[in-house]
Amino acid sequence: MFSDISRDDVFLIETPRLWLRWPHARDADAIARACAEPSLALWTARIPHPYPEGEAEAFVARARAANFAGEGLTLVVTTKGDRRDLVGCVSVERDADGQAELGYWVARPFRGRGYASEAARRAISAAFRLTAAVTLVAKAHPDNVASRATLEGLGFVEFGPTTCVAPARGGAVEAVDHRLSRADWRESAAYDVAAPAARV
Ligand SMILES: CC(C)(COP(=O)(O)OP(=O)(O)OC[C@H]1O[C@@H](n2cnc3c(N)ncnc32)[C@H](O)[C@@H]1OP(=O)(O)O)[C@@H](O)C(=O)NCCC(=O)NCCS
Secondary structure, eight states, rough: OGGGGGGSSTEEEEOOOOOEEEEOOOHHHHHHHEEEEEEHHTTTTSSSSOOOOHHHHHHHHHHHHHHHHHHHHEEEESSSSOOOOOEEEEEEEOTSSSSSEEEEEEEEGGGSHHHHHHHHHHHHHHHHHHOOOOOEEEEEEEOOOHHHHHHHTOEEEEEEEEEEEEETTTTTEEEEEEEEEEHHHHTTTTTTTOOOOOOO
């Protein structure tokens, strides 16, 4: 799915306030802390609740393997200061229908600062610049107002009700289908003409 440029763990995307980089084993504790928070699991399809011991390490290993194979791109998001706090995660992976799908979460203490929008904007750029995807899909639960607002701000258009394969929620759950075409992306607020090149 992804070209060679993102298939090495020196791949890095810089935004005004954030770094987006491959997950490392040392991120596991911060990922586990964030994912243990109930609202994060509630609105996502694959984050189990309660969050099991060792799941964060397994997540990091799966993400790194998929990044390396070019099957997807999962990046952790950190602040840029000295602390480099782990803020969240963004991903572009194939969904059950083979379409490129955007996913993201932001740890509760970091919400409401525009971080999801800032990180997702660059993940969208990576999806359209580094893959042949014609359309990017994203699914959000109908009651997930924060995620639906995020997607709307990024230029996604609602395509109506659908279901989402959600293994961690016990099966398919209802969702609203959102899509952003490559053509619409070029006209959207998410299009960053002067985006700094991904650094390798
Ligand atoms: C959805 C989520 C990623 C948003 O993260 P965030 O960093 O707080 O989002 P941003 O600050 O970039 O805000 C994006 C938009 O959503 C709006 N928004 C954020 N939280 C909101 C809330 N609780 N209610 C209503 N709108 C909200 C913001 O106002 C902003 O809209 P605007 O650009 O029109 O002002 C975060 O709440 C989260 O991780 N939730 C749990 C996991 C999840 O839902 N993941 C997505 C699965 S589809």
